[in-house]
Amino acid sequence: MSYRLERSEEYIECVKVLYENIDSLDDVLKVEIKKVYKDLLNSLKVPMEELVEYSILISKAQSIWADAKVNNDYKKFESTLSEIIKFNKKYVKYLETEELKGYDVLLDIYEEGMTKEKYDKFFSLLKAEIVPLVHKINSLEPLEVSLKDKLFDINKQKEFANYLMDVMCFDKSRGLIKESEHPFTSGYGTTDVRITNHYYEDLLISSIFSCIHELGHATYEQQSNPDLDSTLLGGGASMAMHESQSRFYENIVGRSYEFWVRHYPKLKSIFSEELKDVTLDEFYKYINNVECSLIRTEADELTYPLHIMVRYEIEKLIIESDVDVCELPSIWNKLYKEYLGIDVPTDKEGILQDVHWAGGSFGYFPTYALGSAYGAQMLDAMKKDLDFEKVIGEENLSKINAWLKEKIHIFGSTKTPDELMKISTGKSFDASYYVEYLKNKFTKLYNLK
Numbered sequence: 001m002s003y004r005l006e007r008s009e010e011y012i013e014c015v016k017v018l019y020e021n022i023d024s025l026d027d028v029l030k031v032e033i034k035k036v037y038k039d040l041l042n043s044l045k046v047p048m049e050e051l052v053e054y055s056i057l058i059s060k061a062q063s064i065w066a067d068a069k070v071n072n073d074y075k076k077f078e079s080t081l082s083e084i085i086k087f088n089k090k091y092v093k094y095l096e097t098e099e100l101k102g103y104d105v106l107l108d109i110y111e112e113g114m115t116k117e118k119y120d121k122f123f124s125l126l127k128a129e130i131v132p133l134v135h136k137i138n139s140l141e142p143l144e145v146s147l148k149d150k151l152f153d154i155n156k157q158k159e160f161a162n163y164l165m166d167v168m169c170f171d172k173s174r175g176l177i178k179e180s181e182h183p184f185t186s187g188y189g190t191t192d193v194r195i196t197n198h199y200y201e202d203l204l205i206s207s208i209f210s211c212i213h214e215l216g217h218a219t220y221e222q223q224s225n226p227d228l229d230s231t232l233l234g235g236g237a238s239m240a241m242h243e244s245q246s247r248f249y250e251n252i253v254g255r256s257y258e259f260w261v262r263h264y265p266k267l268k269s270i271f272s273e274e275l276k277d278v279t280l281d282e283f284y285k286y287i288n289n290v291e292c293s294l295i296r297t298e299a300d301e302l303t304y305p306l307h308i309m310v311r312y313e314i315e316k317l318i319i320e321s322d323v324d325v326c327e328l329p330s331i332w333n334k335l336y337k338e339y340l341g342i343d344v345p346t347d348k349e350g351i352l353q354d355v356h357w358a359g360g361s362f363g364y365f366p367t368y369a370l371g372s373a374y375g376a377q378m379l380d381a382m383k384k385d386l387d388f389e390k391v392i393g394e395e396n397l398s399k400i401n402a403w404l405k406e407k408i409h410i411f412g413s414t415k416t417p418d419e420l421m422k423i424s425t426g427k428s429f430d431a432s433y434y435v436e437y438l439k440n441k442f443t444k445l446y447n448l449k
Protein backbone atom coordinates (compact mmCIF):
# COMPACT_ATOMS: atom_id res chain seq x y z
CA MET A 1 0.00 0.00 0.00
CA SER A 2 2.80 2.38 0.84
CA TYR A 3 4.46 1.51 -2.46
CA ARG A 4 1.23 2.24 -4.35
CA LEU A 5 0.99 5.58 -2.57
CA GLU A 6 4.55 6.46 -3.55
CA ARG A 7 3.85 5.61 -7.17
CA SER A 8 0.66 7.67 -7.37
CA GLU A 9 0.46 10.66 -9.73
CA GLU A 10 -0.19 13.12 -6.89
CA TYR A 11 2.80 11.99 -4.86
CA ILE A 12 5.19 12.08 -7.82
CA GLU A 13 3.91 15.50 -8.87
CA CYS A 14 4.29 16.81 -5.33
CA VAL A 15 7.90 15.65 -4.99
CA LYS A 16 8.80 17.01 -8.42
CA VAL A 17 7.36 20.47 -7.71
CA LEU A 18 9.18 20.66 -4.39
CA TYR A 19 12.42 19.52 -6.02
CA GLU A 20 12.11 22.13 -8.78
CA ASN A 21 11.69 24.81 -6.10
CA ILE A 22 14.31 23.48 -3.75
CA ASP A 23 16.07 26.84 -3.27
CA SER A 24 12.97 28.31 -1.67
CA LEU A 25 12.71 25.55 0.96
CA ASP A 26 14.09 25.67 4.51
CA ASP A 27 17.28 23.73 5.23
CA VAL A 28 15.69 20.62 6.70
CA LEU A 29 13.07 20.29 3.98
CA LYS A 30 15.76 20.82 1.34
CA VAL A 31 17.69 17.73 2.47
CA GLU A 32 14.47 15.75 2.91
CA ILE A 33 13.31 16.48 -0.61
CA LYS A 34 16.71 15.61 -2.09
CA LYS A 35 16.53 12.22 -0.42
CA VAL A 36 12.94 11.58 -1.41
CA TYR A 37 13.60 12.67 -4.99
CA LYS A 38 16.57 10.30 -5.30
CA ASP A 39 14.51 7.40 -3.94
CA LEU A 40 11.65 8.26 -6.26
CA LEU A 41 13.86 8.28 -9.35
CA ASN A 42 15.22 4.87 -8.37
CA SER A 43 11.80 3.50 -7.66
CA LEU A 44 10.45 4.67 -11.04
CA LYS A 45 13.22 2.81 -12.85
CA VAL A 46 11.99 -0.61 -11.72
CA PRO A 47 8.74 -2.00 -13.20
CA MET A 48 6.07 -2.32 -10.51
CA GLU A 49 5.18 -5.97 -11.35
CA GLU A 50 8.80 -7.03 -10.92
CA LEU A 51 9.10 -5.36 -7.53
CA VAL A 52 5.88 -6.98 -6.33
CA GLU A 53 7.07 -10.37 -7.54
CA TYR A 54 10.38 -9.85 -5.77
CA SER A 55 8.69 -8.85 -2.52
CA ILE A 56 6.74 -12.10 -2.58
CA LEU A 57 9.94 -14.04 -3.28
CA ILE A 58 11.73 -12.39 -0.37
CA SER A 59 8.93 -13.04 2.08
CA LYS A 60 8.91 -16.74 1.12
CA ALA A 61 12.71 -16.90 1.18
CA GLN A 62 12.91 -16.19 4.91
CA SER A 63 11.28 -19.45 5.93
CA ILE A 64 13.02 -21.45 3.19
CA TRP A 65 16.37 -20.18 4.45
CA ALA A 66 15.45 -20.84 8.10
CA ASP A 67 14.43 -24.38 7.22
CA ALA A 68 17.61 -24.99 5.24
CA LYS A 69 19.69 -23.66 8.14
CA VAL A 70 17.98 -25.77 10.79
CA ASN A 71 18.38 -28.88 8.64
CA ASN A 72 21.88 -27.96 7.50
CA ASP A 73 20.76 -28.40 3.90
CA TYR A 74 22.07 -25.75 1.51
CA LYS A 75 20.43 -27.50 -1.46
CA LYS A 76 17.03 -26.54 -0.06
CA PHE A 77 17.92 -22.86 -0.28
CA GLU A 78 19.89 -22.95 -3.53
CA SER A 79 17.18 -22.27 -6.11
CA THR A 80 15.62 -19.49 -3.98
CA LEU A 81 19.00 -17.83 -3.55
CA SER A 82 19.55 -18.12 -7.26
CA GLU A 83 16.24 -16.30 -7.92
CA ILE A 84 17.12 -13.56 -5.44
CA ILE A 85 20.50 -13.06 -7.10
CA LYS A 86 18.89 -12.95 -10.53
CA PHE A 87 16.59 -10.13 -9.45
CA ASN A 88 19.39 -8.19 -7.78
CA LYS A 89 21.49 -8.30 -10.93
CA LYS A 90 18.53 -7.02 -12.92
CA TYR A 91 17.87 -4.38 -10.26
CA VAL A 92 21.48 -3.19 -10.53
CA LYS A 93 21.05 -2.79 -14.28
CA TYR A 94 17.89 -0.71 -13.79
CA LEU A 95 19.60 1.58 -11.29
CA GLU A 96 22.97 2.04 -12.95
CA THR A 97 24.04 5.62 -13.63
CA GLU A 98 27.05 7.30 -15.23
CA GLU A 99 28.88 7.18 -11.89
CA LEU A 100 27.56 3.98 -10.35
CA LYS A 101 27.87 0.61 -12.04
CA GLY A 102 27.54 -3.01 -10.91
CA TYR A 103 28.05 -3.74 -7.21
CA ASP A 104 28.63 -0.01 -6.57
CA VAL A 105 24.90 0.55 -7.07
CA LEU A 106 24.12 -1.69 -4.10
CA LEU A 107 26.99 -0.47 -1.93
CA ASP A 108 25.76 3.09 -2.34
CA ILE A 109 22.27 2.15 -1.15
CA TYR A 110 23.64 1.03 2.24
CA GLU A 111 26.42 3.61 2.54
CA GLU A 112 26.20 6.66 0.34
CA GLY A 113 29.54 7.43 -1.26
CA MET A 114 31.14 4.04 -0.67
CA THR A 115 32.28 2.14 -3.76
CA LYS A 116 34.01 -1.09 -4.61
CA GLU A 117 37.21 0.85 -5.18
CA LYS A 118 37.13 2.26 -1.64
CA TYR A 119 36.13 -1.02 -0.01
CA ASP A 120 38.79 -2.90 -2.00
CA LYS A 121 41.40 -0.56 -0.61
CA PHE A 122 40.05 -1.02 2.91
CA PHE A 123 39.89 -4.81 2.78
CA SER A 124 43.24 -5.24 1.07
CA LEU A 125 44.82 -3.33 3.95
CA LEU A 126 43.11 -5.68 6.39
CA LYS A 127 44.30 -8.64 4.38
CA ALA A 128 47.87 -7.42 4.42
CA GLU A 129 48.02 -6.34 8.09
CA ILE A 130 45.35 -8.10 10.12
CA VAL A 131 45.27 -11.60 8.60
CA PRO A 132 48.95 -12.27 9.51
CA LEU A 133 48.37 -10.88 13.02
CA VAL A 134 45.38 -13.18 13.52
CA HIS A 135 47.38 -16.17 12.29
CA LYS A 136 50.18 -15.32 14.69
CA ILE A 137 47.82 -15.07 17.68
CA ASN A 138 46.10 -18.25 16.56
CA SER A 139 49.37 -20.14 16.82
CA LEU A 140 49.77 -19.21 20.52
CA GLU A 141 48.52 -21.27 23.43
CA PRO A 142 44.80 -20.61 23.95
CA LEU A 143 43.80 -18.59 26.99
CA GLU A 144 42.77 -20.42 30.17
CA VAL A 145 39.35 -19.05 31.01
CA SER A 146 38.29 -19.28 34.61
CA LEU A 147 34.83 -17.84 33.83
CA LYS A 148 33.89 -20.93 31.87
CA ASP A 149 31.56 -23.52 33.36
CA LYS A 150 30.01 -20.99 35.71
CA LEU A 151 26.41 -19.84 35.84
CA PHE A 152 25.42 -16.20 36.25
CA ASP A 153 21.99 -15.42 37.61
CA ILE A 154 19.92 -13.54 35.03
CA ASN A 155 18.40 -11.10 37.50
CA LYS A 156 21.88 -10.12 38.60
CA GLN A 157 22.89 -9.67 34.96
CA LYS A 158 19.91 -7.34 34.59
CA GLU A 159 21.04 -5.42 37.63
CA PHE A 160 24.41 -4.84 35.97
CA ALA A 161 22.73 -3.88 32.68
CA ASN A 162 20.77 -1.29 34.61
CA TYR A 163 24.01 0.02 36.10
CA LEU A 164 25.50 0.25 32.59
CA MET A 165 22.56 2.37 31.46
CA ASP A 166 23.55 4.92 34.09
CA VAL A 167 27.24 4.70 33.20
CA MET A 168 26.29 5.56 29.63
CA CYS A 169 23.84 8.25 30.76
CA PHE A 170 20.90 6.66 28.97
CA ASP A 171 17.85 8.82 29.68
CA LYS A 172 15.33 6.34 31.08
CA SER A 173 12.51 8.85 30.77
CA ARG A 174 12.95 8.70 26.98
CA GLY A 175 13.45 4.99 26.43
CA LEU A 176 13.56 1.54 27.94
CA ILE A 177 15.21 -1.85 27.82
CA LYS A 178 13.44 -5.19 27.35
CA GLU A 179 14.37 -8.66 26.11
CA SER A 180 14.35 -10.37 22.72
CA GLU A 181 15.96 -13.35 21.00
CA HIS A 182 18.48 -11.09 19.27
CA PRO A 183 19.38 -7.70 20.79
CA PHE A 184 18.43 -4.59 18.80
CA THR A 185 17.57 -0.91 19.10
CA SER A 186 14.74 0.95 17.46
CA GLY A 187 14.19 4.65 17.69
CA TYR A 188 11.04 6.66 17.11
CA GLY A 189 12.57 10.07 17.45
CA THR A 190 14.61 11.23 20.42
CA THR A 191 11.81 10.69 22.94
CA ASP A 192 11.17 6.99 22.44
CA VAL A 193 14.27 4.83 22.10
CA ARG A 194 13.80 1.12 22.70
CA ILE A 195 16.57 -1.37 23.37
CA THR A 196 16.47 -5.11 23.81
CA ASN A 197 19.02 -7.46 25.30
CA HIS A 198 19.39 -11.21 25.62
CA TYR A 199 20.67 -12.90 28.78
CA TYR A 200 22.42 -16.27 28.83
CA GLU A 201 22.97 -17.85 32.21
CA ASP A 202 26.23 -19.47 31.12
CA LEU A 203 27.63 -16.49 29.22
CA LEU A 204 27.98 -13.38 31.35
CA ILE A 205 29.81 -11.19 28.89
CA SER A 206 27.31 -11.68 26.08
CA SER A 207 24.65 -9.55 27.77
CA ILE A 208 27.21 -6.99 28.97
CA PHE A 209 28.57 -6.23 25.52
CA SER A 210 25.23 -6.49 23.76
CA CYS A 211 23.95 -3.98 26.27
CA ILE A 212 26.82 -1.54 25.70
CA HIS A 213 26.48 -2.00 21.93
CA GLU A 214 22.76 -1.28 21.88
CA LEU A 215 23.21 1.62 24.30
CA GLY A 216 25.66 3.02 21.74
CA HIS A 217 22.93 2.95 19.08
CA ALA A 218 20.51 4.40 21.62
CA THR A 219 22.83 7.26 22.58
CA TYR A 220 23.06 8.23 18.91
CA GLU A 221 19.26 8.28 18.69
CA GLN A 222 18.70 10.14 21.97
CA GLN A 223 21.35 12.76 21.21
CA SER A 224 20.07 13.60 17.75
CA ASN A 225 18.58 17.08 17.31
CA PRO A 226 14.99 16.90 18.67
CA ASP A 227 13.91 19.39 16.01
CA LEU A 228 14.45 16.60 13.51
CA ASP A 229 11.93 14.29 15.22
CA SER A 230 9.13 13.43 12.82
CA THR A 231 11.14 14.54 9.82
CA LEU A 232 12.97 12.10 7.54
CA LEU A 233 16.27 13.27 9.02
CA GLY A 234 16.20 12.13 12.63
CA GLY A 235 18.46 9.37 13.97
CA GLY A 236 21.56 7.99 12.31
CA ALA A 237 23.12 9.12 9.05
CA SER A 238 23.79 5.64 7.66
CA MET A 239 24.18 1.97 8.50
CA ALA A 240 27.93 2.25 9.03
CA MET A 241 27.67 5.50 10.97
CA HIS A 242 25.19 3.90 13.36
CA GLU A 243 27.39 0.85 13.73
CA SER A 244 30.42 3.10 14.28
CA GLN A 245 28.76 4.45 17.40
CA SER A 246 27.62 1.12 18.84
CA ARG A 247 31.04 -0.43 18.25
CA PHE A 248 32.86 2.61 19.56
CA TYR A 249 31.14 2.16 22.91
CA GLU A 250 31.26 -1.63 22.83
CA ASN A 251 34.87 -2.18 21.76
CA ILE A 252 36.92 0.98 22.01
CA VAL A 253 35.44 2.07 25.33
CA GLY A 254 33.82 -1.11 26.67
CA ARG A 255 36.72 -3.46 26.06
CA SER A 256 39.37 -1.06 27.33
CA TYR A 257 41.35 -1.62 30.49
CA GLU A 258 40.57 1.79 31.98
CA PHE A 259 36.82 1.27 31.69
CA TRP A 260 37.03 -1.91 33.75
CA VAL A 261 39.38 -0.46 36.34
CA ARG A 262 36.36 1.68 37.25
CA HIS A 263 33.51 -0.79 36.71
CA TYR A 264 34.90 -4.24 37.48
CA PRO A 265 34.50 -3.75 41.25
CA LYS A 266 30.78 -3.19 40.69
CA LEU A 267 30.48 -6.34 38.58
CA LYS A 268 32.43 -8.24 41.20
CA SER A 269 30.18 -7.00 43.97
CA ILE A 270 27.12 -8.29 42.10
CA PHE A 271 28.74 -11.67 41.34
CA SER A 272 30.84 -11.88 44.48
CA GLU A 273 30.91 -15.68 44.58
CA GLU A 274 31.24 -16.37 40.84
CA LEU A 275 34.03 -13.84 40.24
CA LYS A 276 35.87 -14.14 43.51
CA ASP A 277 38.95 -15.76 41.92
CA VAL A 278 38.92 -13.69 38.73
CA THR A 279 41.27 -10.70 38.80
CA LEU A 280 40.78 -7.53 36.79
CA ASP A 281 43.67 -8.49 34.51
CA GLU A 282 42.19 -11.91 33.84
CA PHE A 283 38.82 -10.40 33.12
CA TYR A 284 40.35 -7.87 30.72
CA LYS A 285 42.18 -10.62 28.83
CA TYR A 286 39.06 -12.74 28.76
CA ILE A 287 36.86 -10.04 27.20
CA ASN A 288 39.52 -9.42 24.55
CA ASN A 289 40.30 -13.04 23.82
CA VAL A 290 41.01 -13.61 20.13
CA GLU A 291 39.62 -16.82 18.76
CA CYS A 292 39.19 -17.81 15.14
CA SER A 293 35.61 -18.97 15.17
CA LEU A 294 32.91 -19.81 12.67
CA ILE A 295 30.06 -17.49 13.60
CA ARG A 296 30.24 -13.81 12.69
CA THR A 297 27.94 -12.50 15.41
CA GLU A 298 30.06 -14.15 18.10
CA ALA A 299 33.41 -13.03 16.70
CA ASP A 300 35.87 -10.97 18.74
CA GLU A 301 36.97 -7.44 17.89
CA LEU A 302 40.06 -8.48 15.90
CA THR A 303 38.67 -11.31 13.78
CA TYR A 304 35.27 -9.68 13.15
CA PRO A 305 36.25 -7.72 10.03
CA LEU A 306 37.69 -10.89 8.47
CA HIS A 307 34.25 -12.50 8.64
CA ILE A 308 32.97 -9.48 6.75
CA MET A 309 35.76 -9.68 4.20
CA VAL A 310 34.67 -13.23 3.28
CA ARG A 311 31.12 -12.01 2.63
CA TYR A 312 32.28 -8.95 0.70
CA GLU A 313 34.37 -11.03 -1.68
CA ILE A 314 31.53 -13.47 -2.28
CA GLU A 315 29.06 -10.64 -2.91
CA LYS A 316 31.41 -9.20 -5.53
CA LEU A 317 31.46 -12.57 -7.27
CA ILE A 318 27.68 -12.91 -7.02
CA ILE A 319 26.86 -9.52 -8.46
CA GLU A 320 29.66 -9.11 -10.97
CA SER A 321 30.36 -12.62 -12.26
CA ASP A 322 28.41 -15.67 -13.31
CA VAL A 323 29.41 -17.78 -10.35
CA ASP A 324 27.13 -20.78 -9.87
CA VAL A 325 25.24 -20.74 -6.54
CA CYS A 326 26.15 -24.39 -5.97
CA GLU A 327 29.80 -23.35 -5.75
CA LEU A 328 29.26 -20.72 -3.05
CA PRO A 329 29.63 -23.02 0.01
CA SER A 330 33.03 -24.26 -1.15
CA ILE A 331 34.17 -20.69 -1.89
CA TRP A 332 32.98 -19.68 1.58
CA ASN A 333 34.88 -22.54 3.21
CA LYS A 334 38.03 -21.83 1.24
CA LEU A 335 38.04 -18.16 2.32
CA TYR A 336 37.48 -19.06 5.99
CA LYS A 337 40.49 -21.35 5.79
CA GLU A 338 42.57 -18.65 4.14
CA TYR A 339 41.68 -15.71 6.42
CA LEU A 340 40.82 -17.38 9.72
CA GLY A 341 42.71 -20.62 9.36
CA ILE A 342 39.71 -22.78 10.21
CA ASP A 343 37.74 -25.56 8.57
CA VAL A 344 33.99 -25.07 8.25
CA PRO A 345 32.37 -28.37 9.25
CA THR A 346 28.78 -27.62 8.18
CA ASP A 347 26.96 -25.09 5.98
CA LYS A 348 24.80 -24.28 8.99
CA GLU A 349 27.92 -22.86 10.63
CA GLY A 350 29.07 -21.58 7.24
CA ILE A 351 27.21 -19.96 4.40
CA LEU A 352 23.75 -20.51 5.90
CA GLN A 353 24.44 -18.65 9.16
CA ASP A 354 23.23 -15.15 8.23
CA VAL A 355 19.76 -14.05 7.18
CA HIS A 356 20.94 -11.15 4.97
CA TRP A 357 21.09 -12.81 1.55
CA ALA A 358 17.72 -14.46 2.10
CA GLY A 359 16.42 -10.92 2.56
CA GLY A 360 18.08 -9.80 -0.67
CA SER A 361 20.53 -7.57 1.21
CA PHE A 362 23.67 -7.44 -0.89
CA GLY A 363 25.99 -4.55 -0.05
CA TYR A 364 24.93 -4.43 3.61
CA PHE A 365 27.67 -6.57 5.20
CA PRO A 366 30.64 -4.30 4.42
CA THR A 367 29.04 -1.49 6.45
CA TYR A 368 29.59 -3.52 9.63
CA ALA A 369 33.36 -3.50 9.19
CA LEU A 370 33.32 0.07 7.95
CA GLY A 371 31.53 1.14 11.14
CA SER A 372 34.34 -0.20 13.33
CA ALA A 373 36.86 1.54 11.12
CA TYR A 374 35.02 4.90 11.30
CA GLY A 375 35.12 4.53 15.09
CA ALA A 376 38.89 4.12 15.20
CA GLN A 377 39.36 7.27 13.14
CA MET A 378 37.03 9.15 15.50
CA LEU A 379 39.06 7.89 18.45
CA ASP A 380 42.18 9.47 17.00
CA ALA A 381 40.38 12.81 16.65
CA MET A 382 38.76 12.55 20.08
CA LYS A 383 42.15 12.04 21.73
CA LYS A 384 43.17 15.50 20.55
CA ASP A 385 40.31 17.06 22.55
CA LEU A 386 39.99 14.72 25.53
CA ASP A 387 42.25 12.82 27.87
CA PHE A 388 40.62 9.65 26.58
CA GLU A 389 42.15 7.11 29.00
CA LYS A 390 41.08 9.31 31.90
CA VAL A 391 37.51 10.06 30.83
CA ILE A 392 36.59 6.45 30.03
CA GLY A 393 37.54 5.57 33.60
CA GLU A 394 35.20 8.17 35.08
CA GLU A 395 31.94 7.45 36.86
CA ASN A 396 30.00 7.88 33.63
CA LEU A 397 30.67 8.53 29.94
CA SER A 398 29.12 11.99 29.77
CA LYS A 399 32.27 13.56 28.27
CA ILE A 400 32.49 10.95 25.52
CA ASN A 401 28.76 11.40 24.86
CA ALA A 402 29.15 15.18 24.66
CA TRP A 403 31.98 14.94 22.12
CA LEU A 404 30.08 12.51 19.90
CA LYS A 405 26.91 14.58 20.22
CA GLU A 406 28.58 17.73 19.04
CA LYS A 407 30.51 16.09 16.17
CA ILE A 408 28.02 13.50 14.94
CA HIS A 409 24.75 12.80 16.76
CA ILE A 410 23.26 16.28 16.68
CA PHE A 411 23.20 16.29 12.88
CA GLY A 412 20.86 13.30 12.61
CA SER A 413 20.95 12.34 8.94
CA THR A 414 21.15 15.86 7.56
CA LYS A 415 24.78 15.15 6.58
CA THR A 416 26.30 12.36 4.50
CA PRO A 417 28.71 9.91 6.16
CA ASP A 418 31.62 11.60 4.39
CA GLU A 419 30.55 15.03 5.65
CA LEU A 420 30.32 13.64 9.19
CA MET A 421 33.79 12.13 8.95
CA LYS A 422 35.14 15.51 7.89
CA ILE A 423 33.32 17.32 10.69
CA SER A 424 34.38 14.84 13.37
CA THR A 425 37.88 13.91 12.23
CA GLY A 426 38.87 16.63 9.77
CA LYS A 427 39.18 14.24 6.83
CA SER A 428 37.49 11.59 4.74
CA PHE A 429 37.55 7.95 5.76
CA ASP A 430 41.05 6.50 6.02
CA ALA A 431 41.34 2.79 6.93
CA SER A 432 44.85 3.10 8.35
CA TYR A 433 43.53 4.41 11.71
CA TYR A 434 41.59 1.22 12.24
CA VAL A 435 44.46 -1.05 11.24
CA GLU A 436 46.86 0.83 13.53
CA TYR A 437 44.37 0.72 16.40
CA LEU A 438 43.91 -3.05 16.08
CA LYS A 439 47.62 -3.71 15.68
CA ASN A 440 48.52 -1.62 18.73
CA LYS A 441 45.86 -3.05 20.97
CA PHE A 442 46.39 -6.72 20.18
CA THR A 443 50.17 -6.66 19.86
CA LYS A 444 50.24 -5.27 23.38
CA LEU A 445 47.61 -7.65 24.72
CA TYR A 446 49.46 -10.70 23.41
CA ASN A 447 52.95 -9.38 24.11
CA LEU A 448 53.97 -9.67 20.48
CA LYS A 449 56.88 -7.84 18.98
Ligand code: CO
Binds near residue numbers: 246
Ligand atom coordinates in the same frame (compact mmCIF):
# COMPACT_ATOMS: atom_id res chain seq x y z
CO1 CO B 1 24.56 -2.75 15.85
